[in-house]
Amino acid sequence: MTRRSGGKRERLTDAAARVLHEQGVEKTTLADIARAADVPVGNVYYYFKTKDDLVEAAIGTHGDALRSTLAALDELPTPPDRLKGLVRGWVDQRELAARYGCPTGTLATELDKRADGLDRKIAAHMRALVDWAERQFDAMGRDDARELAVALIAAYQGISVLTNTFREPELMAVEGRRLQRWIDSL
Amino acid sequence: MTRRSGGKRERLTDAAARVLHEQGVEKTTLADIARAADVPVGNVYYYFKTKDDLVEAAIGTHGDALRSTLAALDELPTPPDRLKGLVRGWVDQRELAARYGCPTGTLATELDKRADGLDRKIAAHMRALVDWAERQFDAMGRDDARELAVALIAAYQGISVLTNTFREPELMAVEGRRLQRWIDSL
Amino acid sequence: MTRRSGGKRERLTDAAARVLHEQGVEKTTLADIARAADVPVGNVYYYFKTKDDLVEAAIGTHGDALRSTLAALDELPTPPDRLKGLVRGWVDQRELAARYGCPTGTLATELDKRADGLDRKIAAHMRALVDWAERQFDAMGRDDARELAVALIAAYQGISVLTNTFREPELMAVEGRRLQRWIDSL
Amino acid sequence: MTRRSGGKRERLTDAAARVLHEQGVEKTTLADIARAADVPVGNVYYYFKTKDDLVEAAIGTHGDALRSTLAALDELPTPPDRLKGLVRGWVDQRELAARYGCPTGTLATELDKRADGLDRKIAAHMRALVDWAERQFDAMGRDDARELAVALIAAYQGISVLTNTFREPELMAVEGRRLQRWIDSL
DNA sequence: AATGAATGAGATTTCATTCAT
DNA sequence: CATGAATGAAATCTCATTCAT
Numbered sequence: 001m002t003r004r005s006g007g008k009r010e011r012l013t014d015a016a017a018r019v020l021h022e023q024g025v026e027k028t029t030l031a032d033i034a035r036a037a038d039v040p041v042g043n044v045y046y047y048f049k050t051k052d053d054l055v056e057a058a059i060g061t062h063g064d065a066l067r068s069t070l071a072a073l074d075e076l077p078t079p080p081d082r083l084k085g086l087v088r089g090w091v092d093q094r095e096l097a098a099r100y101g102c103p104t105g106t107l108a109t110e111l112d113k114r115a116d117g118l119d120r121k122i123a124a125h126m127r128a129l130v131d132w133a134e135r136q137f138d139a140m141g142r143d144d145a146r147e148l149a150v151a152l153i154a155a156y157q158g159i160s161v162l163t164n165t166f167r168e169p170e171l172m173a174v175e176g177r178r179l180q181r182w183i184d185s186l
Numbered sequence: 187m188t189r190r191s192g193g194k195r196e197r198l199t200d201a202a203a204r205v206l207h208e209q210g211v212e213k214t215t216l217a218d219i220a221r222a223a224d225v226p227v228g229n230v231y232y233y234f235k236t237k238d239d240l241v242e243a244a245i246g247t248h249g250d251a252l253r254s255t256l257a258a259l260d261e262l263p264t265p266p267d268r269l270k271g272l273v274r275g276w277v278d279q280r281e282l283a284a285r286y287g288c289p290t291g292t293l294a295t296e297l298d299k300r301a302d303g304l305d306r307k308i309a310a311h312m313r314a315l316v317d318w319a320e321r322q323f324d325a326m327g328r329d330d331a332r333e334l335a336v337a338l339i340a341a342y343q344g345i346s347v348l349t350n351t352f353r354e355p356e357l358m359a360v361e362g363r364r365l366q367r368w369i370d371s372l
Numbered sequence: 373m374t375r376r377s378g379g380k381r382e383r384l385t386d387a388a389a390r391v392l393h394e395q396g397v398e399k400t401t402l403a404d405i406a407r408a409a410d411v412p413v414g415n416v417y418y419y420f421k422t423k424d425d426l427v428e429a430a431i432g433t434h435g436d437a438l439r440s441t442l443a444a445l446d447e448l449p450t451p452p453d454r455l456k457g458l459v460r461g462w463v464d465q466r467e468l469a470a471r472y473g474c475p476t477g478t479l480a481t482e483l484d485k486r487a488d489g490l491d492r493k494i495a496a497h498m499r500a501l502v503d504w505a506e507r508q509f510d511a512m513g514r515d516d517a518r519e520l521a522v523a524l525i526a527a528y529q530g531i532s533v534l535t536n537t538f539r540e541p542e543l544m545a546v547e548g549r550r551l552q553r554w555i556d557s558l
Numbered sequence: 559m560t561r562r563s564g565g566k567r568e569r570l571t572d573a574a575a576r577v578l579h580e581q582g583v584e585k586t587t588l589a590d591i592a593r594a595a596d597v598p599v600g601n602v603y604y605y606f607k608t609k610d611d612l613v614e615a616a617i618g619t620h621g622d623a624l625r626s627t628l629a630a631l632d633e634l635p636t637p638p639d640r641l642k643g644l645v646r647g648w649v650d651q652r653e654l655a656a657r658y659g660c661p662t663g664t665l666a667t668e669l670d671k672r673a674d675g676l677d678r679k680i681a682a683h684m685r686a687l688v689d690w691a692e693r694q695f696d697a698m699g700r701d702d703a704r705e706l707a708v709a710l711i712a713a714y715q716g717i718s719v720l721t722n723t724f725r726e727p728e729l730m731a732v733e734g735r736r737l738q739r740w741i742d743s744l
Numbered sequence: 745a746a747t748g749a750a751t752g753a754g755a756t757t758t759c760a761t762t763c764a765t
Numbered sequence: 766c767a768t769g770a771a772t773g774a775a776a777t778c779t780c781a782t783t784c785a786t
Contacts (some may be wrong), residue, residue, distance in 0.1 A: 008749085015317065024299040026212030029776060042751055045778065101295055109287055109295045112349075113210040123351045130348075138228040150348060150357060155337075158344025162336060165309045171336060178337065180237040215759060228768045237760060246755085396671040398584030401780060414747045416781085423781060473667055475624040480723040481659055481667045495723045502720075515580075522720060522729060523736065530716025534688075534708060537681050543708060550709065557649040566770085587755060600772055603757065 011037045014059035019105045025110050026054055027146045045103075056118060062103050063125045070132050079136040080183050083152070086133070087179045090156055094163060094172035101164035104129070105157045129153055140186060148186070155179060195233045197223040198312040202244035207289040209297050210323060211241055242307060247313045248289050256318050266369050269338070272319070273365045276342055280358035287350035290315070292344045295326055326372060334372070341365060381419045383409040388430035388554070393475040397427055397482050427492060434475050435497040442504050451508035452555050455524070458505070459551045462528055466535065466544035473536035477529045501525055512558060522556070527551060567605045569595045574616035579661040583668050585614055614676060620661050621683040628690050637694035639743050641710070644691070648714055651732035652727035659722035662687070663715045687711055698744060706744070713737060 013035035019028050030051055034041045048054040069089060073082045091095070100106065104125055111119040130149050159175040162168075163184035201223035205214050215238055220227045234240040255275060259268045276283075286292065290311055297305040316335050323331035345361040348354075387409035391400050402423055406413045420426040441461060445454045462469075465525055472478065483491040502521050509517035531547040534540075573595035577586050588609055592599045606612040627647060631640045647654070658664065662683055670676040688707050695703035717733040720726075 022299070024212065024296060026210065027299060030778090031776080040751055041777095042753085042779090045780095046749065046751095049778095051777065062755080098275075101298060105300075106295050107349050108348060109292050110210060112287065112350050113208070113213060113292075118350075119328060126348070126351050147360060147364070150345075151341075151361065154344030154348050154361065156344065157347040158340030158342065160293060161291050161347070162312070162340050165305075165312050167309075168201050173294040174333060175337065175340065177332070216761085217759075225766050228770080229766085231761070232766065232768095321763095394671070396584065396668060400581065402782085403780080406600060412747050414749080415745085417782070418745065418747095473670065474602060477719050478667050478671075481664050481719060482582060484722050485580070485585060485664075491723075495725075498720070498723050519732060519736070522717075523713075523733065526716030526720050526733065527713060528716065529719040530712030530714065531708075533663050533667060533715040533719070534684070534712050536670050537677075537684050546705060547709065547712065550705070588757090589755080598772055599756095599759090600774085601770080603759095604770065604772095607757095609756065 005143035007131070008037070008039055008043075011055070012044060012047055012054065013057040013061050014038060016054050017061040017103075019063075020055065020058050021106065022100050025107070050117060052116065056121060059107065059118065059121050062107070062122075066125055066129060067103065070129075079139040080186070083133065083136050083183050084180050087156075087176050087183070090160075091173050091176035094176075097160050097163045097172055098167050098169040099164070102157060102160040105160055106164075112181070126153070137186075142186065152179065194223070194225055194229070198225055198230060198233055198240065199247045200216075202240050203289075206241065206244050207292065208286050210368040211293070216240070238302070238304060242304060245293065245304065245307050245311070248293070248308075252290065252311055252315060256315075257312040258342070261312070265325040265372070269319065269322050269340040269369050270366050273342075273362050273369070275358050276346075277362035280355035280362075283346050283349045283358055284353050285350070288343060288346040291346050292350075323372075328372065338365065378442050378517070380409070380411055380415070384411055384416060384419055384426065385429040385433045388426050389433040389475075392427060392430050393434075393478065394472050402426070405546050417441065420445050424488070424490060428490060431490065431497070434479070434494075435500070437500060438476065438497055442501075451511040452558070455508050455555050456492065459528075459555070462532075463545050463548035466541035466548075469532050469535045469544055470539050470541040471536070474529060474532035477532050478536075498525070509558075514558065524551065566595070566597055566601075568596060570602060570605055570612065571615040571619050574612050575619040575661075578613065578616050578662065580622075583665070588612070602739050610674065610676060614679060617665065617676065617679050617683070620665065621679075621686075624662065624687060626682055628687070637697040638741050638744075640693065641694050642738050645734050645737045645741070648718075649731050651673075652721060652730035652734075655718050655721045655730055656725050656727040657722070660715060660718035663718050664722075684711070695744075700744065710737065 012033065016033045019033050019036050020173045023032065030044055031041050033054065034044050044054065069086075073085045073089075076085050078138065104122065108119070108122045108126055111122050130153050133149035133152050134145045137148045142148055156179075157177065159172055163171045198219065202219045205219050205222050209218065217227050219240065220230050230240065234243065253271075259271045262268045262271055265307055290308065294305070294312055295307045297308050316339050319335035319338050320331045323334045327336055341361065342365075345358055349357045384405065389407045391405050391408050397403065402416055403413050405426065406416050416426065430498055441458075445457045446541065448454045470492065476494065480491070480494045480498055482495050502525050503526050505521035506517045509520045514520055528551075531544055534545045570591065574591045577591050577594050581590065588602055591612065592602050602612065606615065613659050627644075631643045634640045634643050657731075662680065666677070666680045666684055669680050688711050691707035691710050692703045695706045700706055713733065714737075717730055721730045
């Protein structure tokens with residue numbers, strides 16, 4: 001709710017969300033984020049008590065983005081439309097995935113090495129995504145909705161890893177087509 | 187290849203391979219690795235010029251493990267046997283994956299944030315794996331061998347991410363059965 | 373002496389006096405004091421140019437308290453009554469002393485490490501206390517009034533240190549009885 | 559037991575003991591201590607994991623000094639001799655007390671504001687001193703040995719505070735004579 | 745007068761790397 | 766070859782003080 005003074009807090013979380021995705025949590029310094037947000041380093045601590053607090057806020061930003069993406073998809077008429085819309089979004093982002101991977105996936109992978117609560121925060125977002133997909137498959141009358149949902153999200157996470165590792169956006173496009181056909185076949 | 191002095195070099199690379207997988211590259215200090223290998227810190231630099239050199243050696247160790255796994259699978263009679271053997275290996279490692287993810291995948295994800303050559307080293311191992319799978323599908327007479335290979339490895343990487351994020355080894359087991367059926371269906 | 377604006381200045385000095393006693397000068401931040409006084413941090417500087425100015429005001433508050441204590445004792449009929457009244461006051465405060473020590477003594481001890489004038493301010497209060505005791509002993513006809521006064525105040529400061537160090541309020545009570553007997557014996 | 563490389567660790571604890579006494583714990587930076595010991599700041603952390611660890615070591619140094627002082631006094635023939643020897647030592651140190659107070663007392667006063675274990679460490683030294691004095695009074699056949707011991711140490715702590723506050727070493731000398739007479743009178 | 749926000753200097757701490765023996 | 770010790774650059778974090786409104 002704090003929106004005074006040019007939305008500096010928001011600028012910081014946005015910059016953090018982007019930079020942490022690009023550089024990873026451990027490699028990114030507060031100075032990196034402060035610079036990207038054009039805020040003096042010392043000032044960051046006015047808004048966030050620790051670096052982890054800022055990381056948490058950035059995770060929240062990614063979660064917000066995910067939520068609004070899913071909300072937009074919910075406007076589509078049928079469950080298969082929605083699922084295919086999700087896949088289309090992934091394909092649209094393939095250049096970013098090739099360079100930095102899926103934000104949720106790479107953050108989850110990095111944070112899972114730690115035992116603080118941050119890993120649970122990002123896991124919650126991943127779970128929200130799987131849950132959403134499950135609801136779509138369920139609406140399509142599938143008994144194995146959960147398994148299908150896991151398979152879909154896993155397919156995306158997996159191809160993100162390969163797309164990123166091989167720096168080949170085209171891989172995402174190919175897999176996207178495969179997933180579209182698969183959804184249609186259900 | 188040097189095997190002098192009580193295999194200290196090997197102890198270091200082995201320890202590095204394990205600890206880097208468990209803790210991640212950035213969170214792991216040289217001291218962590220030295221301790222795990224029971225080698226004095228100062229001594230590490232006799233064997234490795236920099237930390238990155240040691241990371242590279244650890245990547246090599248993971249590559250060796252992968253190569254010998256594939257070599258063992260090559261002993262199996264038919265390509266589907268080999269592919270299903272690969273999947274079985276993944277399922278067998280599901281507890282490790284739940285705790286730390288796939289070594290190759292998590293290392294690739296972390297190193298891809300950097301642009302210093304190490305990311306290309308780990309990418310090479312990932313490529314070797316895809317190539318091997320492609321050869322199997324090719325031997326099965328599939329025209330779309332490359333695409334199938336990518337899909338298989340992506341499925342594994344993806345379920346590794348979810349297994350790790352949710353700390354649920356069972357996800358890997360379920361996906362393993364799905365992949366087995368899929369291979370049989372080809 | 374300014375009493376405008378809801379006595380904010382007074383609230384600040386009172387809070388400072390208390391918090392500085394409890395936490396010590398160096399460990400206490402301006403924010404701590406502002407919070408305790410329920411005054412916005414930025415506002416403190418309207419009343420006090422620097423942190424040291426506020427510390428000085430807090431010292432003044434302790435001095436005021438001391439002065440009014442002595443003024444009240446001056447109402448008692450005889451010098452021994454007054455001295456024993458002083459001792460009784462110390463014993464009454466023993467729980468506070470056990471937790472945080474004598475305010476004057478602990479502040480003096482901490483400020484004496486500095487050479488910036490504040491140490492002289494607190495020394496003045498300590499001197500006022502010794503002077504008052506000297507006047508009582510003098511009125512009792514003692515030639516060694518100064519020496520006795522120093523001994524009395526030192527006894528209190530010393531037992532405050534021990535009471536605080538050992539967290540044993542009872543020490544103060546025992547020493548109080550000893551001092552009462554001693555005063556009676558003069 | 560580590561005594562290599564020019565006893566740098568010892569140099570650090572000695573410097574810390576001195577500088578912390580002179581400047582107080584909170585006002586003293588690691589850089590201050592490192593400079594006094596002629597050791598690079600970064601190197602301090604090779605010997606002490608945190609600043610508090612170094613403070614603890616410095617407290618230990620003060621404790622060692624106290625112990626050896628008492629051990630030397632134990633060589634004196636009679637308990638009164640020993641107690642008066644203790645007092646003589648205090649008087650001999652009066653210039654230091656006038657400038658910085660009693661090391662044990664001022665450290666105890668400052669550390670008692672904190673709730674970590676360091677306050678208990680310094681309290682232990684203070685207790686050792688009281689215990690030693692109690693043993694002497696006990697050996698003199700006094701039933702009230704504990705109370706006398708507390709009174710003696712309190713007298714010293716108290717006069718240290720005044721000597722320091724007023725910057726008057728002579729106060730310690732006067733009180734020393736008073737305590738000598740008092741011991742003789744028992 | 746009042747105050748949320750801003751700032752920068754400085755403190756603690758970490759760690760890859762180097763050095764002396 | 767081996768190794769405990771050393772080093773300095775850089776990162777996180779704190780806080781008195783100032784600023785803009």
